[in-house]
Amino acid sequence: MASEADLIAEEDDAAEPSVAGGQTILVSVTAETAGERLDKTLAALAPELSRARIQALIADGRVSRAGAALADASAKAGPGDYRIEVPPPAPAEPQAEDIPLTVLFEDAHLIVVDKPAGMAVHPAPGSERGTLVNALLHHCGDSLSGVGGVARPGIVHRIDKETSGIVVAAKTDAAHKGLSALFAAHDIERAYVALVRGAPPARSGTIEAAIARSTNDRKKMAIVKTGGRHAVTHYLVDEVFGPEAKPLAARLTCRLETGRTHQIRVHLASKGCPCLGDPVYGSGPPAESVRRAMVEAGLGRQALHAALLGFRHPVTGETLRFESPLPADMARLAVLLAAL
CATH class of the missing domain: 3.10.290.10 (RNA-binding S4 domain)
Incomplete structure (x- = not known):
């Protein structure tokens, strides 16, 4: 079983370790x-x-x-x-903040929310306030699980700050341990929608490539031939935009078999079809018509959305499944791309 540190490191921006302050x-x-x-x-x-x-x-x-x-x-x-x-590091204990949340489900044991792009999951250098944890502390009070530590109460998994979509957090230690076990066993249904530059050569496929931190930039991840962590992404091309012979962009559904830091973004970029708007892995500009569509849609981040999360409730045993529609920027961009 993966360790707690492994679990909360999945999918999200690599956390910058704090430097002794002052x-x-x-x-x-x-x-x-x-x-x-x-x-x-x-x-x-x-x-x-x-x-x-x-x-x-x-x-x-x-x-x-x-x-x-x-x-x-x-x-x-x-x-x-x-x-x-x-400067001295910010206090380790995050403060409750009255930030509106889109709650998809909540009971005494856990809460499922639809996180907007631009909100970090938990405090870190550069994102000390305005995080999901700050919002959950206000919404849930003292009921969040303490298993994740003072800075990450209730957090079982994460998605990137600029990725929108569904996140589940634990309100009790029992739920936290149960959810952690489900993620460790990959017994979770997760699907992401990505709008990408170009399109993969095959309309469906599996990308299996180990991922490790880049040796050139510690904030980036990279595919490695030796070492690294096993990573598997299954993708399906839902729609192709532009000429069929040479697509300008595409809409993909990606299902995770594993959950590594930046996994989908790294895997798709390795196939020459990075997420549109990705400032880290989006090497090479998209076509001019696609760039215009991105500007008109107001896309200012990677076009990646955690659209589906399904799992068995770790306490009640109930089967839960949640879906989130595309946020406004990605939905508008999809419409504009369809008109190319």
């Missing part, structure tokens, strides 16, 4: 190492900080050279001494 990091850029992007250069010189964390610190005015705060993470790093001010 410290100042001094690094020097030599003439030989100057010229690359500032965030990339500083992340290499201060490996305890991720590139995303460096970007956030720059945005907060906490990175300076010669006493002047730097504002552009993409600017070229010049030679000299840099000062990085790392």
Whole structure:
């Protein structure tokens, strides 16, 4: 059986470990190492900080050279001494926040919600507030399971911050342990809808490729030939947009046999059809007509939606199955793509 740490690491953005707070990091850029992007250069010189964390610190005015705060993470790093001010970490215990939730099901043991895009599942550096956990603490009070730890009460699984769709959380320890066992045994029905660039060569198929953290960027995952974690995604092409011989985009239904960090996004990108709008794995721009449709639809994130979640209630034994329609941005984009 997978460990608790393995379970909550599934599917979501890799959490950035916190750095001991209140410290100042001094690094020097030599003439030989100057010229690359500032965030990339500083992340290499201060490996305890991720590139995303460096970007956030720059945005907060906490990175300076010669006493002047730097504002552009993409600017070229010049030679000299840099000062990085790392603030104390936020309190580990998240606070309840009155954030509206779309509740699909709730009883004394668990709650199922339809998470909007842009909401992180639990607090992490850069997303300390406005998370699903903050909302659940307000909605459920003290009834959330404590098995997930102080920062992740009730959380059994996660989906990416910018992925919309269905998430289940436990309100009791018994439900938490039961749900964890179901996820560990892959005894959960999960389906995602993805709008992708181009289309896979086959109208249905299985992508089986191990996934591990990228050696080039710790915030990204990558397919590896050795090591990594076993990952299997089954896909079905529901609709093709544009010329049949050379599709511009497609709508896919993906069913997870395993649940790894960024699994669907990495697997689809490996087949040359990344999720539209994916800022991390969407290498290469889509066709101009598709880009116009994305702008008109207001898509500002990866076009991926957790549309279905089914499982046996871990306490009552009842069979539960929930479906979520496409959110407005993806629904509008699908309509516009169909007109290509």
